[in-house]
Amino acid sequence: MPIMVRVYIRSVLIGAALACCFVAALLALDVAHLRHLVLNSTVGWLAVVMLVAFNTIVFSGVQFAITVMEQAESPPSSGRRSWIGRPPRKEAVRVPVTTAPRK
Template sequence: MPRIVRLFIVHTALGYVAAAVFVALLYWFDIVRLWSLVSASNIPVFATFLLWFFNGIVFSGAQIGIAIMGLAEAPDAPGGGKRAVTAAPAAVPAPARVSAPGARRARLAAG
């Protein structure tokens, strides 16, 4: 199996395990009375499955993202340092037509 496929499978599984722990903690501490709501429902298994599944998508996506970003190689040359100073571009005036003060007010009053 290619290394990248194994990486995806392992980190997806880790994300779903984290989602299971998260759902268990939500139920254990009865956050926003979620356990009370689900336990009183007529389909608690389905509700728990959906909560776990959709949280698993989020957690596994984040876990895969962290794993992929961790694969980056360190740069060969040391980074940082001082950059060369560049001169800022000179401001160039732009021509604009300006009417006399109060002319707009007179146009609005006449219109």
């Protein structure tokens, strides 16, 4: 399985766990009387399922974005693209610039 697919699946699982904890905290703390609405409605379970599903989408997207952005900042740890020593230094080159006089 490709590395990015594994990273995405792991991000979705972490996002789902965070979403479940977030919805549990919302219901436990009775934010905006959500617990009351869920428990006293016949379709309250649907609201909980939708909260978990949509928060899973949001939290997994954030987890995946954080993971991808962290990979861009650090050099690869192994493989063909690993650095040998330091990356080559770039020399500064003077470039002559000509400007037209202002009128």
